[in-house]
Amino acid sequence: MDLPLNPPVKPMLAKAATKLPVGEDLFYEPKWDGFRCIVFRDGDEVELGSRNERPLTRYFPEVVEAVKAQLPERCVVDGEIIVPAGDRLHFEALLQRIHPAESRVRLLAEQTPASFVAFDLLALGDESLLETPFAERRARLESALAGIEPPVYVTGLTRDPETAQRWFETFEGAGLDGVVAKSAELPYGPDQRLMTKVKHVRTADCVVAGFRWHKSGPIVGSLLLGLYDSADGGPGQLQHIGVAASFPMKRRAELVDELAPYRAEALDGHPWQDWANAQMQADGENRMPGAVSRWNAKKDLSWVPLRPELVVEIKYDQLEGRRLRHTGQFLRWRPDRDPLSCTYDQLDVPVRYDLAEVLETP
The missing domain is CATH 2.40.50.140 (Nucleic acid-binding proteins)
Structure with missing residues (x-):
């Protein structure tokens, strides 16, 4: 694998807040409650990196195949692995996917298939985007993943705090964790708490x-x-x-x-x-x-x-x-x-x- 950013890369983190921050330069996203995952793709080589830098690749073969089919040939994308079940997320089923037996991994991939929700673009082709402001990274993410289909998604985004507050109040019933706020000028800082998260307490x-x-x-x-x-x-x-x-x-x-x-x-x-x-x-x-x-x-x-x-x-x-x-x-x-x-x-x-x-x- 030969990318501008090679694994492992620690994800950017968020500091907790008790209420939704408001500002003209802020973007808001739903906070997905799954496994944080940075996807590295270099042609047919794919690695799913976790928050603790231990690869998730072997546990989610269906996500690997979806990455090969839909993501750009050479890219690094930050997101979340989730397991949808009916009208909500199924976190317990996601936990069960971490299993040592290869046969069990393959069976669960069929029975409780996972999806990948992308929310940041860290590298594309030969270019690292870590210093690129978030607003531009988001625009390039949408362009790079235009036309994707389930089980790959691009997370929702709004600049309206009232919409974000409605998300916070209503999306929890689908198993989401809260709302994340990011500044338009925010660079990507691995292992740094540069975003803001508001969770249900x-x-x-x-x-x-x-x-x-x-x-x-x-x-x-x-x-x-x-x-x-x-x-x-x-x-x-x-x-x-x-x-x-x-x-x-x-x-x-x-x-x-x-x-x-x-x-x-x-x-x-x-x-x-x-x-x-x-x-x-x-x-x-x-x-x-x-x-x-x-x-x-x-x-x-x-x-x-x-x-x-x-x-x-x-x-x-x-x-x-x-x-x-x-x-x-x-x-x-x-x-x-x-x-x-x-x-x-x-x-x-x-x-x-x-x-x-x-x-x-x-």
Whole structure:
């Protein structure tokens, strides 16, 4: 591969904001919630670069073929790999695409095919466009990808903040993450937070039913969170929805003592008792096994049960099915809340929105 920019190239990043910025020189785009991907094409050579610089190429053969069929002969394009499913994005199906077995990769490529949404042009032919202002890069992207067809798209764009605000409020139902703002004069800065992103943020009261140790030692790494299903007027079963892990190191150490009283006889009648591992650790403690991490097979996902009596308020962005899409952020303990009152009913569920209309946004 011999391009003006060869892999790996780190993508340009965005800093978070609580409200949509307004300015005459700003462009707005929907924020796609998939796998960030920089596509490198040099003739028949294609590489799909990820945010962490590990190639995604082998996991998405159908995207590679679409790139060969539709993108310019020699180019570098920044975008997002997504898996559309009906009227919304299916992030869980996207996660399943990262699989070590070649046969499984090929099967999933047929069952849950991915698409590529382009939103920036980094190089074309022998020319690097990193120093070119975004407004010009966008115009050249539209020209270079004119006539493309699914599963390749160019993301929607507007200069109207009212339209961008409407996108922010309505596109979430299709599985999008928010809105991104870019200056017309913005160069492309790899690994620099030069854009602005506005994401959906909500709060929820959750039951703390366990924790994981931090990789650095005997301090708390993350709290395991649960919500009760509503069933026949009662609380139903406690479902694991994700974790909260946003703690300074000093706070992680303090949590060990705060959680200690709830470890006593925690497995007796624990709603997740079926996950218990009979193997006793050296300290005589029952540890609960988790699934092997899809991203790091050596990561320890075992956990320590707690009596489900504590309630914590967290901040989160959105759900994927019945789980948090991303790690929740600890806000405060809620000693005033009955754990049995922490149900899915409290969650704000976005109105459904047809994904096809998002992809066709001019």
